[in-house]
Amino acid sequence: MTETPATGDTAPAPAPAAAPPPPPPGPAQQASAGEPAYTMAEIQAEAQALGIYPWDVAGIFGRHPGVEAMTEAEFRAALEEWRSPPPEPAPDPNEGGF
Amino acid sequence: MVDRLITSYPPPTAPGIYGIISAAGPSVGPSGLGVVAIVGKSSFGPVGTAVQCGSPSAVQTIFGDPSAVGREVAPVSTLANLAREAAIGGAIGFVAVRVSGTTPGTTAKITAGIMDSASTVVGQLAAASPGVFGNQLYCKIQTVLGSSTQKELVVTKGATVVQDTRFTSGAGEIDNLAAATVGAPYAIFTKSASGSGTLGALASTQMQGGADPSGTSPTDYSNAFAALSTWPWATLVTDSEDIAGVGNAVKSYVDTETLWGRFRTACVGEPTSVGVSTRYANAALLNSALVRYQGTGFTYPNGDGTYRNDEGYLAAATDAGIMSTLTPGTSMTWRAIPGATALVTGTPPYDEPTAIVNGMGYYKYSATLGIRTGAGISTLVNPATPPVWAIALNPGWKYLEHVATAFGLIGDIGDTWESMVANPDPVLRPPNTPAGRAALIAAANRSAKQYVDNSWIQSGDVIVDPAHPSTSNTAYFTFENLVVALRAERLVLALPFGTP
Numbered sequence: 001m002t003e004t005p006a007t008g009d010t011a012p013a014p015a016p017a018a019a020p021p022p023p024p025p026g027p028a029q030q031a032s033a034g035e036p037a038y039t040m041a042e043i044q045a046e047a048q049a050l051g052i053y054p055w056d057v058a059g060i061f062g063r064h065p066g067v068e069a070m071t072e073a074e075f076r077a078a079l080e081e082w083r084s085p086p087p088e089p090a091p092d093p094n095e096g097g098f
Numbered sequence: 099m100v101d102r103l104i105t106s107y108p109p110p111t112a113p114g115i116y117g118i119i120s121a122a123g124p125s126v127g128p129s130g131l132g133v134v135a136i137v138g139k140s141s142f143g144p145v146g147t148a149v150q151c152g153s154p155s156a157v158q159t160i161f162g163d164p165s166a167v168g169r170e171v172a173p174v175s176t177l178a179n180l181a182r183e184a185a186i187g188g189a190i191g192f193v194a195v196r197v198s199g200t201t202p203g204t205t206a207k208i209t210a211g212i213m214d215s216a217s218t219v220v221g222q223l224a225a226a227s228p229g230v231f232g233n234q235l236y237c238k239i240q241t242v243l244g245s246s247t248q249k250e251l252v253v254t255k256g257a258t259v260v261q262d263t264r265f266t267s268g269a270g271e272i273d274n275l276a277a278a279t280v281g282a283p284y285a286i287f288t289k290s291a292s293g294s295g296t297l298g299a300l301a302s303t304q305m306q307g308g309a310d311p312s313g314t315s316p317t318d319y320s321n322a323f324a325a326l327s328t329w330p331w332a333t334l335v336t337d338s339e340d341i342a343g344v345g346n347a348v349k350s351y352v353d354t355e356t357l358w359g360r361f362r363t364a365c366v367g368e369p370t371s372v373g374v375s376t377r378y379a380n381a382a383l384l385n386s387a388l389v390r391y392q393g394t395g396f397t398y399p400n401g402d403g404t405y406r407n408d409e410g411y412l413a414a415a416t417d418a419g420i421m422s423t424l425t426p427g428t429s430m431t432w433r434a435i436p437g438a439t440a441l442v443t444g445t446p447p448y449d450e451p452t453a454i455v456n457g458m459g460y461y462k463y464s465a466t467l468g469i470r471t472g473a474g475i476s477t478l479v480n481p482a483t484p485p486v487w488a489i490a491l492n493p494g495w496k497y498l499e500h501v502a503t504a505f506g507l508i509g510d511i512g513d514t515w516e517s518m519v520a521n522p523d524p525v526l527r528p529p530n531t532p533a534g535r536a537a538l539i540a541a542a543n544r545s546a547k548q549y550v551d552n553s554w555i556q557s558g559d560v561i562v563d564p565a566h567p568s569t570s571n572t573a574y575f576t577f578e579n580l581v582v583a584l585r586a587e588r589l590v591l592a593l594p595f596g597t598p
Contacts, residue, residue, distance in 0.1 A: 044350075052320075053321075053323070053324060053351075054350060055320050055323060055346075055347040055348070055351040055354060056316075056317060056320045057350070058346045058347055059342075059343045059344060059346045059347030059350070060343075061346070062343055062345065062346025062383070063342045063346075065342065082315065082316050082317055082343070083200075083315050083316075084200065084313075085313035085314055085315045086315070086316075086340060086343075
C-alpha cells in the first residue's frame with residue numbers, strides 16, 4: 001500500500017441529500033431550450049459535490065436509454081425519480097415454485 | 099494489492115503500485131476469495147451497515163428470517179435468501195448490507211414500558227433494530243435462579259433463548275440493566291426515570307409495533323454499496339431485478355472498485371416472467387467484463403417435499419457464489435449446481451446462440467453434471483469499449499477465467515512489490531537504479547513463473563518498459579509475450595466413419 005492513502009481509496013462520502021447545486025460548466029451539449037446539457041461522465045466527475053455517488057449517475061442514465069446528456073433540470077427530475085421507490089410490479093405467475 | 103488501475107501515463111503523484119491494463123496484454127483474482135457481498139431487504143439487523151457473516155445461518159440470525167423461501171414479487175426480507183443461494187454456488191462468507199427505504203422501519207418494543215417496583219414506568223425495552231422480526235421476541239425480567247444478587251433479562255424467539263442479559267440487582271439495578279444491554283443483539287433497555295430504584299418483575303411479554311422499512315428506492319442500494327468498499331469480498335449481488343437502474347449502478351460500482359485496485363465482480367438476474375427478448379436486451383445493456391447477467395433458473399428442493407424456482411435474484415446469487423470462488427485458471431463454464439433438479443427457462447425458452455451473442459448467462463442440463471452453467475462468458479460482448487479501469491481490452495476479457503487470471507497476476511505482483519517498497523527497514527527498499535529495478539523485475543517474474551507453471555498463462559515476462567524511461571522515484575515496467583491460457587472448453591471431434 002502507499003504510505004499516503006491515495007485520494008479516493010475509499011468510497012466518497014456523499015454530502016447530506018440536499019437539492020444538488022448546478023452541474024459544473026464543461027464541454028456540454030446544448031439542449032433544445034438553450035440550457036447546457038451534461039454527459040454522464042461530466043456529472044459523475046462532480047458526483048461528490050452533488051451529494052451522490054458516481055454509480056448513482058450510471059443508474060440514472062441507465063433508466064433513460066438513449067439519453068446521452070441531461071440538462072440540470074432534467075437531471076434534478078431524474079434524481080428525484082431515482083430516490084423514489086419504483087411502482088409495485090405485476091404478479092409473477094411463476095412465484096412460489098411448486 | 100495494487101493501489102489503482104490507471105489509464106494514462108504518468109502515474110498519480112502519490113507513492114503506490116499502479117496497474118495499466120491494455121489490449122496488448124491480458125488480464126486478474128478478486129480479493130476476498132469466496133466472499134459474496136449481499137445487499138437486500140430484511141426484517142431485522144442494522145440498516146446501511148456492512149456486517150461480516152461466516153455462514154447463511156449467521157446471516158439469518160443477524161438479519162432475521164426471509165419473508166418467503168422462494169422468490170417473491172415484492173419480497174420484504176431477502177438477505178437470508180441471498181446468502182443461502184450464494185452458498186449453493188460455493189460462497190464461504192458474506193458481507194451483508196440491509197437497505198433502508200423512503201419510509202424508515204419502526205422498532206418493536208414492550209408497549210407498556212418497563213416499570214419499577216411501584217409500577218412507575220422507568221424506561222423502554224425495545225428491539226435492537228427496526229423490523230417485524232422484533233414482533234416475534236418475548237422478554238421477561240426475573241431474578242436469576244439461585245442468586246440473590248443478580249437479575250436477568252431473558253429474550254426468547256419461539257422456544258429459543260436468543261439473549262440472556264444478567265445484571266446486578268439492588269439499588270442502581272435500573273442503571274445496571276441499561277448498561278448491560280448496550281450493544282445487545284436483540285433487546286436494548288433505555289432508562290427514562292429513576293423511580294424507586296428497583297425494577298418490577300416483567301412476565302414474558304411480546305414486543306409489538308415493529309415494521310420493516312418500505313418504499314426502497316434505487317438510491318438505497320447505491321448507499322449500501324458505499325458501505326461495502328472497505329471490506330474484503332469478491333462478488334456483489336443484490337435482491338433488485340431493476341436492471342436499467344440498480345443493474346447499471348452495480349456495474350458502475352464494481353468498475354469504480356476495480357479502478358481503485360479492489361478487484362470485484364457482480365451478478366444480476368431477471369426472472370423468466372420477463373420476456374426473453376427483454377432479457378437478451380438487458381444482458382447486452384450491462385455489457386461488462388465484470389458483471390454476469392443470469393437470465394434463466396433452476397428448481398431446487400426446499401427439503402420438505404416442495405420445490406422452489408431459483409431464478410431472478412436467487413439465481414444471480416448462486417452465480418455470485420460461483421464467481422466469488424474464481425481463481426486464476428478457473429472459469430464459470432461447466433459448473434454444476436449441486437442439488438438442482440430441473441431447468442427454469444420460461445416460455446418461450448432461451449435460444450443458446452442468441453443468449454451467447456447478448457452475453458446472457460444461462461443454465462443447461464448435462465447427463466454427467468445435472469444442472470450446470472452454460473457458456474462461461476461474462477457479458478463483455480463489446481471489448482472495443484473499455485471500462486474506466488483499462489486503456490483497452492482484448493476479446494479475451496469476455497471470459498471470466500481471463501478476468502480471474504489477469505486480476506490474480508496483477509494482485510500477486512502488487513503484493514510482492516508492496517512487501518519490497520514497504521520494507522520496514524527503509525535501507526532495504528529497492529532504489530530506483532538498474533540494480534533496484536532488476537530486483538523488482540526478478541520478484542515479479544517469480545510470480546509470473548508460478549502462473550506459467552500452473553498453465554494459467556502461456557508465457558509472460560516482466561521487463562523495464564522501454565517506452566517509458568525511469569525518472570526520479572518513478573519506474574515503469576511492462577510485460578512481454580504475455581498470453582493468458584484458457585482451459586480447453588470447445589472440443590471438436592470429427593467422426594470419419596468408413597462405409598461397411
